[in-house]
Amino acid sequence: MYALVDCNNFYASCERVFQPQYVGKPVVILSNNDGCIISRSYEAKDLGIQMGTPEFKVRNELKLHNVKVFSSNYALYGDLSNRVMKILEGFTPNIEVYSIDESFMNFDGMNIEDYHKYGIQIKTRVNKWLSIPVCIGFAPTKALSKVANKIAKKYQERTQGIYVIDTEEKRIKALKWTKIEDVWGIGFRLTKKMQTRNIFTAYDFTLPHNESYIKKEMGIVGLRLKYELEGKSVLLLEDAPAQKKQIAITRSFEGTISTFDEMKERVSTFATVCAEKLRKQNSCCHSVILYLRIDKHKVERSRYNFYKFETIPFASNSSITISNLAVKLLKDLFQEGEIYKKAGIIVSDIIPENQKQFHLFEEENPKHQALMKVIDDFHRKTGERKIRLGNQDLQRTWKMKQNHLSKKYTTNFKEILEVKC
Secondary structure (H helix, E strand, C coil): EEEEEEEECHHHHHHHCCCHCCCCCCEEEEEEEHCCEEEEEEHHHHCCCCCCCCCCHHHHHHHHHHEEEEEHHHHHHHHHHHHHHHHHHHCCCCEEEEEEEEEEEEECCCCCCCHHHHHHHCCCCCCCHHCCCCCEECCHHHHHHHHHHHHHHHCHHHHEEEEEEECCCHHHHHHCEHHHHHCCCCCCHHHHHHHHHHHHHHHHHHHHHHHHHHHHHHHHHHHHHHHHHCCCCCCCCCCCCCCCEEEEEEEEEEEECCCHHHHHHHHHHHHHHHHCCCCCCEEEEEEEEEEEEEEECCCCCCCCEEEEEEEEEEECCCHHHHHHHHHHHHHHHCCCCEEEEEEEEEEEEEEEHCCCCCCCCCCCCCCCHHHHHHHHHHHHHCCCCCCCCCCCCCCCCCCCCCCCCCCCCCCCHCCCCCCCC
16 A cells, blocks of 8 residues: 655745744745745635746735745755655655655555554644644555545545545546546646547546557556556655766856856856765766856847856866866856856766776875865854855855745754744
């Protein structure tokens, strides 16, 4: 038996944990630079506020209905997500963290008589320990647990936020209720194609005469999804990857940048954070990519995105090496007079640090490794990036527009919640 645990309106719920005065009131969360709405409470959804809407377009509406607006606080959301997942591990060791607010659980080999009661226990503990509301769908397969979760979330008063698909009758009823566009893995384009073949629900998707068409359009992935919806478990829990294949730090600027020195500072900062992430997962990279984007709202031209790639002769995770290479790429790619809105550094060709091969003729300064260790230890203790390269601005990191940012209650000791007794 599988379960999908999904946190309700996760970003909004995280903000309410430490500011409970907004429970029951409309809340929205904005994307980077306070751009678009990326999370809404149920109360905000009831007002008709749409996901992805630019904030400036609904600013008057938000004020009219007293909607509380927050800037994205990813440090807080990430920490609370980890805490939710730790709680779930207390109910089964077989967990796949699917996203920041979703996790698959597998209960094979466990003797559970009533999954609905077990789901209530999970839901109650997460809510009691973290005040994060969740909905849980139980089913024999991962795809069906997604369907069950949607039902649990749609009819929370009737289901108590828990729904179990444990009979053939429930499975068929659930599939007939689920629209094809709501099926896990079916995107916008596939939805249009399916509808032209009279496949409007998940139940239609599982009908035998559609199998050849599904195989043609989706290949083995589509067949696996069909088997999953039929109740045949073919998708197992996936282990979290030991290391990322690519690490990217890209940010839109608060305003625009048109000078080389200012862009150099941003690019160097992005490069050092990439290097820090490499060291955190005990890996090195062989390649560095610089990305620049011109502000298309201020300049009219045929091309707005620019990339420059170069390979390092030796594997590295040194902030100095990666930053120097990034600045070198910037000198080649940067154009004076252009107005830039976004930049980024991407490191790829990542290998484990213990598999690093030494170069015969060209090698990194051995002092870098010891220096990086000292810097990482200091940052780990203080929680802040206070030691930086000479071409970085000591007063800022991203410099994003975050006019509605809440405190980092669980990750920054200076912003820890104060309780007056």
